[in-house]
Amino acid sequence: MANGVLRTGRVALALRLVAVWGPGLLVMLADTDAGNVVTAAQAGAQWGYRLLPLWLLLIPPLYMVQQLTVRLGVFTGRGYAELIREHFGPWWAWISVAGLAIATVSSLVTEFTAVAGIGELYGLSRTLTLPFSCAMLLLVATMGAYRRVERTAIVVGLFELAFFVVAWSSHPDHATVLRDLSHMPFGDRTFLYLTAAVIGATFNPWMVFYQQSGIVEKKLGPADYRSACWDTAFGAVLTQALCAAVLIAVAATFGSAGKPVLENIGEVSLALQPALGPSIGRFVFGLGVLGAAMVAAIVASLALAWGVGEVAGFRHSLGERPAKAGWFHGAYVAGTLGSAALVWRVADLVWLNIAAQVVNVFLLPLVLGFLVALASKALPAERRLRGWYRVVLIGVCCGVCAVGWIGGLSQL
Template sequence: MTTLSPSISFSNRSRWTRFIAVAGPGLVVMLADTDAGSVITAAQSGAQWGYQLLLLQLILAPILFVVQELTVRLGIVSGKGHGDLIQQHFGRGWALVSVGTLVIACIGALLSELSGLAGVGLLFGIPAQVTMAIVVSGLIIMAFTGSYLSVERIAMCVGAFELVFLIVAWYAKPELSSMVSGSLSIPWREPKYLYLVAANIGAVIMPWMVFYQQSAVVEKKLTIDDLPAARWDTAVGSVITQVIMAAVLIATAATLGKSNSGAALDTVQQIAQAITPFLGEETGKILFALGMVGSALVATIVVTLTAARSLGEVLGVKHSLDLEPKDAPWFYGIFTTSLVIGGLFVASGVNLVSLSVGVQVMNALLLPIVLGFLYLLARRLPEAYRLKGPYAIVVALVILFSAGFGVFAGLSGAV
């Protein structure tokens, strides 16, 4: 059986210093995980079911860590991206299938994020065309003039705006007793409740997260010595993203959950308009706008880079932000083309509602493939880092659980 060979380097840096140097891939991908669609899902959960889906947000944090820790392990030990490893161990055909469907999912996610950003612009009277021109040109300039580290820092700074949702939850003045009693009241027999359970699970584990984080730790040149710090980076990110999801749920549960249960919250505008009477028109609009910009913008960066890197891996062309555009024309070309086409679609005013259903189904079908390969590859690592023993069984159950609910959410959404 073929194994993946580790590359080892040594360092005398303290644990804290090392964590600061290593942190980034996990935090960025987790902040991207709380994207526009996830925020809408959390808002719907709170508005329709109060605090009854709050406990689920906390349970999902360790599940998310279990999945993404495998990507960190694979990337650091092998020094290769996810598409590269699939091609090496399962052949070019499977790599093309996996990466091809991933790219379609990334494009769908990109349209969703850009639509969210356009929605924020409309809150302040800015036409979608103007918002798209600013966002697309800004991200292209960022990629063409920066390095991996500079783009990572920009993504973390932008994503930090999501923490504004904690302030929103505080302003909503939730009652602790209601939060506790509500979170422990679980109507398992209600189909609509179970659908939102599935939707929340599907909103947490995205196929593109696996590809992005594995490629990011490789591009950042992390080594075996960095593995413990990289795991902490992933763990901290897992907690942060679920705390943000919980904050959005709490904000809507404490407001709409009391006065207008079952309100439709399908767009950025609807969420902002629904909560502004409770938080104050200007305060509510500004805070939610900041949070949505952070979530949608960092997700836009991640999904676009994921598509460009993954295609670069299977095509065998250079795919690094540390290279000049002339040295990696395919990588920068895919990145630019994706953003421009996505921006034109959103600016044109095309109705993307039906597309979002197709993207949900695509993500659902892709999740078992991505998680399946993730598990099989982790079983081929060298003995010291291989997924084995009781923990391998736990991971297998987590993957089956996550993939199963992902498929359920996707097929339910298509009906």
């Protein structure tokens, strides 16, 4: 009898965890977006395994930052932009959303560039792939319920697991790994610039907006806090591991051939062909990139729509019809179609993807500054940032921003 009760309790706990999980995992899958993948590939091609430790070292800071959004969403029931408006005024709220818009458009351009590039590998013109991908994204917004959108996006994002297959098949040489890690070219400007791109790829501003609003939309409360933190922790490890897998695969198959500069998504695919073969390699990589690009496009577009709706003070829920939530759906459509139109005219260049990540670095002080300030001011007294953890968190945020800015400015 006791065993049966214990087993029932464990099942109930497991079901509760599954019900709560979603916003953290989804935002982390979106963090492994096409720009992140291309940045990892470029890092592996140019510098071998030298930037691999950075990706892994960023796991704790990534969790610490996103965990604040969990805390704010669960204990205040308000979105990030909404809290800024309440505690710092509409002017600062609109500035934060302006930064969000820049980051979102940069990311969406990157995602659509990747979709177009993968299509062109198979002879499909971007005049076909871009309208189709836009239609899919707009269809997602009409699903109504947040949980339905969340499940759909997670399924799409799981295609990213193909990157683990790519890394496993590349058979990295352990001696080469150790040799690369023993020599770090900190005086090289290109290395520093890629370091900034890695940081910008890891900390996307729209991640903060999305996860906090997603928690509010999902109606998670204080009882869900621990499960939501585990959701975020698992996602943080997964996203960095996926990017590390891309870097390892490219470094193993392409990094020893000098210092190439990848010009387009097709060249990244070619870099992986020696490991998997021309047909399978291209297909597996393409599948992973498409999954990464589409889930990131969904999350970034929703983050922009939620942010605009929260600051404007209008309805901003997926459950609301477009006629009742015009700001929300209008921002979603404008961000999606506008970014796709830009890609229609822009060449498929890797430098554009990497530059978009560096833009994120310059926006980090604004996003992280408000996040820490809100966690110190907007939360209930017993849940506010305090003590040594507050000091460590501020130190980590300042350190990440400083390294990112130094790297980003190194090319000037």
